Amino acid sequence: MKPALFQQYQATFNAHLRDPAQQPKPRGTDARRIAIYREIVFNNFLASISACFPVLLSILGKRRFKQLARQCFHDHKFSSPLFADIPKALVDYLQTLDLTTHNLPPYTLQLAHYEWVELYLAKLPDAAPASPVTPVRQASDLAAAVLQLPAAHMLLSYDYAVQRLSKKHAQLPAAPTYLLVYRKTDFSIAFIELNAISYQLLQRIQSQAANVSHHLQQLAQERLPHLSIQSVSEFGLQLLHSLYQQQAIVQK
Incomplete structure (x- = not known):
């Protein structure tokens, strides 16, 4: 496959993964296989943020939290390819939302940030010996x-x-x-x-x-x-x- 065609295929594939209802799958892709892959990718994303935000998850409930995760997965422009940076993406996404319009508690962003801080500090490199x-x-x-x-x-x-x-x-x-x-x-x-x-x-x-x-x-x-x-x-x-x-x- 030529580079330009491959890049176009990648863009179509990624758009479909994030918004399958609005973005068609690439031509020639098996529907059953891509459906399985879609669920694997989203479930990995959901598992990552669920582990980082247990209090927010408990307050919103599983269905509402999953809906928020789906919105973030669909709308947010991710800036890092690292799996460990996924939770920060949810915090960044919440900064763009009108929480009232989305029927979220007014403290949602601050609670998410507070829960993310623990992960952030845990993975910082160790300081030089004092x-x-x-x-x-x-x-x-x-x-x-x-x-x-x-x-x-x-x-x-x-x-x-x-x-x-x-x-x-x-x-x-x-x-x-x-x-x-x-x-x-x-x-x-x-x-x-x-x-x-x-x-x-x-x-x-x-x-x-x-x-x-x-x-x-x-x-x-x-x-x-x-x-x-x-x-x-x-x-x-x-x-x-x-x-x-x-x-x-x-x-x-």
């Missing part, structure tokens, strides 16, 4: 330390408490939600719920290399002027020490 540092034994030891978040982490801000959603609790009202998701040294993924102030503190640590005392003084002056710098520093050191013990922050 230089040895003196272990922190008490909160006050952190005052002069320069901290950073783990190499594999994401600071997340949502409009819904996605970590509390489930089949039994699928009607939560909107509420500002802040989360830190990170990979520990044993490669397990951990989730920590934050308040607005601790989220902003970690944002500062993430974006600016400075010691903890500097970050806490700036936070007190800019965000908590009604409190003394000493009280903010004491609270901040205790918070950061707790996060340090959970491997949620590390020393540079």
Whole structure:
């Protein structure tokens, strides 16, 4: 088969796989065989996203979730040939949808993103070994330390408490939600719920290399002027020490 004809055959074949109701199969292709192949390809796609989004699946139900998967499979322009990137395609597709028009819960995109983050962090390459540092034994030891978040982490801000959603609790009202998701040294993924102030503190640590005392003084002056710098520093050191013990922050 000439290259141009083969490319045309591929395009027709792919279009039929994604939308068999509107796109005819290539001429000369056995109908029964291509029907089997269609189901295999879609079922593999469905299995991949079902495994990544168990909470969303439980809330929508199997039939509704499969319908959403079918829409994504049909409409989305996939940018990666890697099987591991399929779940991200659903997140990207949801960003293009009017959730109300499609009769989806208003938190659908944020819940899907939250569930995808675990997969994303799990497959990030390991960081280079860190230089040895003196272990922190008490909160006050952190005052002069320069901290950073783990190499594999994401600071997340949502409009819904996605970590509390489930089949039994699928009607939560909107509420500002802040989360830190990170990979520990044993490669397990951990989730920590934050308040607005601790989220902003970690944002500062993430974006600016400075010691903890500097970050806490700036936070007190800019965000908590009604409190003394000493009280903010004491609270901040205790918070950061707790996060340090959970491997949620590390020393540079």
